[in-house]
Amino acid sequence: MNVLEIRDLGVDYLSQTGAVHAVADVSLDLRRGEILGLAGESGSGKSTLANAVARLLRPPAAITSGSVVYHRQDGTAVDVLALKRDELRAFRWKELAVVFQSAMNSLNPVSTVGAQIDDVLRIHAPKMSRKDRAERAVELLQRVGISADRRRSYPHELSGGMRQRAAIAIALALNPEVIIMDEPTTALDVVVQRDILHEIRALREEYGFAVVFITHDLSLLMEISDRIAIMYAGRVVETGTAEALHRTPRHPYTLGLLRSFPRLHGPREELLGIPGTPPDLRSLPPGCAFHPRCGRAMEECSTRLPLLTRGADGADGADGSDGEVACLLNGGRGVEEAS
Amino acid sequence: MIVLEGRNLTKHFTSARGPRGRLGRRPPVRAVEDVSIALRAGSVSALVGESGCGKSTVARLLAQVYPATSGDLLLRGEPVRAHRGAAFRDYRRQVQLIFQDPFSSLNPFHRVRYHLARPLRIHGHARSDEQERTMVAELLERVSLTPVEQFMDKLPHELSGGQRQRVAIARALAVQPVALIADEPVSMLDVSIRLGVLRLLEELAKESGLALLYITHDIASARYFAEDITVMYAGRLIESGPSEALTQSPRHPYTRLLLESAPDPDRVTPPDATRHGEPPSLIAPPGGCRFHPRCTVALPVCSSEAPGRTELGEGRWTHCWQAETPDPVAR
Numbered sequence: 001m002n003v004l005e006i007r008d009l010g011v012d013y014l015s016q017t018g019a020v021h022a023v024a025d026v027s028l029d030l031r032r033g034e035i036l037g038l039a040g041e042s043g044s045g046k047s048t049l050a051n052a053v054a055r056l057l058r059p060p061a062a063i064t065s066g067s068v069v070y071h072r073q074d075g076t077a078v079d080v081l082a083l084k085r086d087e088l089r090a091f092r093w094k095e096l097a098v099v100f101q102s103a104m105n106s107l108n109p110v111s112t113v114g115a116q117i118d119d120v121l122r123i124h125a126p127k128m129s130r131k132d133r134a135e136r137a138v139e140l141l142q143r144v145g146i147s148a149d150r151r152r153s154y155p156h157e158l159s160g161g162m163r164q165r166a167a168i169a170i171a172l173a174l175n176p177e178v179i180i181m182d183e184p185t186t187a188l189d190v191v192v193q194r195d196i197l198h199e200i201r202a203l204r205e206e207y208g209f210a211v212v213f214i215t216h217d218l219s220l221l222m223e224i225s226d227r228i229a230i231m232y233a234g235r236v237v238e239t240g241t242a243e244a245l246h247r248t249p250r251h252p253y254t255l256g257l258l259r260s261f262p263r264l265h266g267p268r269e270e271l272l273g274i275p276g277t278p279p280d281l282r283s284l285p286p287g288c289a290f291h292p293r294c295g296r297a298m299e300e301c302s303t304r305l306p307l308l309t310r311g312a313d314g315a316d317g318a319d320g321s322d323g324e325v326a327c328l329l330n331g332g333r334g335v336e337e338a339s
Numbered sequence: 340m341i342v343l344e345g346r347n348l349t350k351h352f353t354s355a356r357g358p359r360g361r362l363g364r365r366p367p368v369r370a371v372e373d374v375s376i377a378l379r380a381g382s383v384s385a386l387v388g389e390s391g392c393g394k395s396t397v398a399r400l401l402a403q404v405y406p407a408t409s410g411d412l413l414l415r416g417e418p419v420r421a422h423r424g425a426a427f428r429d430y431r432r433q434v435q436l437i438f439q440d441p442f443s444s445l446n447p448f449h450r451v452r453y454h455l456a457r458p459l460r461i462h463g464h465a466r467s468d469e470q471e472r473t474m475v476a477e478l479l480e481r482v483s484l485t486p487v488e489q490f491m492d493k494l495p496h497e498l499s500g501g502q503r504q505r506v507a508i509a510r511a512l513a514v515q516p517v518a519l520i521a522d523e524p525v526s527m528l529d530v531s532i533r534l535g536v537l538r539l540l541e542e543l544a545k546e547s548g549l550a551l552l553y554i555t556h557d558i559a560s561a562r563y564f565a566e567d568i569t570v571m572y573a574g575r576l577i578e579s580g581p582s583e584a585l586t587q588s589p590r591h592p593y594t595r596l597l598l599e600s601a602p603d604p605d606r607v608t609p610p611d612a613t614r615h616g617e618p619p620s621l622i623a624p625p626g627g628c629r630f631h632p633r634c635t636v637a638l639p640v641c642s643s644e645a646p647g648r649t650e651l652g653e654g655r656w657t658h659c660w661q662a663e664t665p666d667p668v669a670r
């Protein structure tokens with residue numbers, strides 16, 4: 001029931017000082033209708049991965065390996081990386097839409113939000129009448145919590161939260177199967193952010209699209225996602241249900257992230273954090289890229305690259321977590337004691 | 340001991356652009372209204388609020404980057420009046436500001452050594468090259484940029500965000516201030532390195548007796564790193580108290596909303612799904628309590644009269660007409 005299958009994807013940024021392997025050997029499934037959270041530090045490759053899947057990469061970025069397959073509901077498969085320009089235009093919006101961190105990147109500053117929804121509908125759904133398009137624009141805006149009279153507003157006349165809602169409304173216009181959201185709420189206040197997260201979940205229930213939700217805020221992700229993938233230095237190092245990652249993280253990096261967050265409730269546990277700093281992607285440490293910062297590193301960690309493998313307990317882990325981890329501990333099963 | 344105190348600070352910005360109102364005047368941005376805040380030696384206080392609520396403006400008023408529209412500043416109990424001259428320069432030295440963006444606060448063309456030596460020279464702390472070198476090394480040591488020889492000659496672009504923020508902190512320390520105002524010092528840093536910078540600030544307060552104001556929109560981090568928290572909303576202070584008490588039993592409806600909205604993977608019951616509206620414009624803020632258009636327990640008086648300060652005991656106070664009513668939201 002996967003709607004998107006990413007296999008062994010590699011993306012480099014080419015430069016005079018050498019290639020930056022921003023995304024390396026990433027394999028990831030997006031299931032129909034799920035919210036998949038993608039977390040990782042700045043520079044870990046989240047946006048590059050998202051842009052590769054949406055075919056939005058520009059030079060000096062280059063896809064060096066792998067494939068991205070999109071499965072339509074009727075069973076046909078689409079090789080996303082092979083789409084030609086005109087096919088791509090139909091693919092984007094109708095099947096896959098993107099919402100960026102800064103709504104300003106998703107919105108056209110010189111056109112009203114109503115007109116922007118109308119544009120998308122006119123180009124991609126030419127059979128709709130002008131009247132139907134106007135009705136649909138109002139419906140979409142109301143659906144994300146913007147009153148109908150604001151359809152004549154320009155982006156700069158809206159608050160940050162309303163702009164982000166408008167960007168989501170446009171993404172919804174053609175009922176895509178997949179919406180990629182790259183830090184859609186990072187620039188917003190927590191209260192407004194909370195409202196928008198509720199909106200996204202409610203819309204998902206209603207329309208059934210799948211979401212790739214990108215953020216560096218793991219606590220936020222644990223609340224909104226069904227499943228989570230953690231990236232470090234261009235690679236996916238752990239996947240699992242939000243619940244399983246919260247309860248029994250298996251990668252030492254995930255564990256470190258969880259122990260870096262101050263908690264709002266319960267005892268004020270000591271925060272352990274993660275020593276050191278994220279690596280320079282131009283000269284990655286050999287073996288497991290996390291080894292210089294890992295408190296559990298063993299000798300082989302600096303020579304052997306751990307691959308993402310399903311928990312040894314089988315496809316449905318003992319805890320039903322159905323997760324994967326890339327860590328050499330315990331014969332490739334990662335951290336085993338409870339956090 | 341109170342080191343730095345702002346009393347009834349108000350700041351209105353008159354905007355240079357934007358539509359003119361009646362009489363051809365441009366309406367001011369009422370960024371900060373009637374803010375009183377006190378910083379104690381050896382203690383970390385937090386100022387918490389959402390983006391645009393006026394936190395940075397309070398920071399700049401306390402550091403005298405610009406003068407207040409009205410209100411008073413007291414350094415060790417002495418009112419600060421002049422805006423130039425020796426007394427003012429001394430004030431600017433004693434109260435140091437650290438900014439959110441470690442990428443723009445350091446001149447990219449100068450080495451770490453220069454960034455730290457300059458303030459030492461200007462304020463006459465270092466009298467010889469030898470002494471200057473020792474002091475720069477000491478500063479780097481204090482912010483844990485070791486081995487110091489290696490860091491002295493680095494350019495800002497050769498440092499990570501966390502390391503740059505440490506240089507900015509060392510630079511602020513170079514002039515031997517009594518108060519440090521850190522405006523969102525870690526919000527541009529990665530989660531995994533935030534902790535180290537916050538710990539450093541905490542240590543500086545504890546060990547050097549600095550008075551520290553930690554400004555943040557992240558109330559959970561304030562719970563961990565500050566002894567007391569003051570919450571700000573739309574230019575006004577609305578609640579204050581010891582960190583643990585304030586975060587575990589908030590009294591102001593906005594503090595409650597803020598706590599309920601903050602991401603929290605340990606949350607047992609999902610937060611309610613009603614829409615809460617957005618913060619108001621500070622050009623024409625709502626009359627009465629500025630939170631009343633979003634408040635679920637507002638009374639008729641809330642829209643006409645701004646609530647005064649209600650003391651709640653144990654160092655807590657709030658501005659709310661419902662302050663005496665027990666928590667309506669059972670947690």
Ligand SMILES: Nc1ncnc2c1ncn2[C@@H]1O[C@H](COP(=O)(O)OP(=O)(O)OP(=O)(O)O)[C@@H](O)[C@H]1O
Nearest residue numbers: 013020022041042043044045046047048049216281
């Ligand atoms: N146009 C570019 N040219 C060269 N390198 C780039 C370019 N864009 C990104 N990179 C590099 O690729 C790596 C991954 O970047 P990416 O933007 O995907 O990270 P991210 O995980 O989305 O980070 P953030 O959390 O900061 O958004 C980084 O090392 C970055 O410096």
Ligand SMILES: Nc1ncnc2c1ncn2[C@@H]1O[C@H](COP(=O)(O)OP(=O)(O)O)[C@@H](O)[C@H]1O
Nearest residue numbers: 352368370389390391392393394395396397621
């Ligand atoms: N120099 C300025 N001129 C005009 N308006 C300003 C200026 N600085 C801040 N403001 C306004 O004052 C309000 C508070 O801003 P700020 O103190 O930066 O908030 P915060 O730090 O809490 O995000 C905002 O509405 C902001 O746009």
Ligand code: SF4
Nearest residue numbers: 288291294301327328
């Ligand atoms: S492979 Fe080794 S270094 Fe990498 S996370 Fe696991 S234990 Fe740590």
Ligand code: SF4
Nearest residue numbers: 628631634641659660
């Ligand atoms: S004063 Fe009134 S409107 Fe303001 S927070 Fe209290 S109850 Fe709500």
Ligand SMILES: [Mg+2]
Nearest residue numbers: 046047048182
């Ligand atoms: Mg990004």
Ligand SMILES: [Mg+2]
Nearest residue numbers: 391394395523
């Ligand atoms: Mg600010």
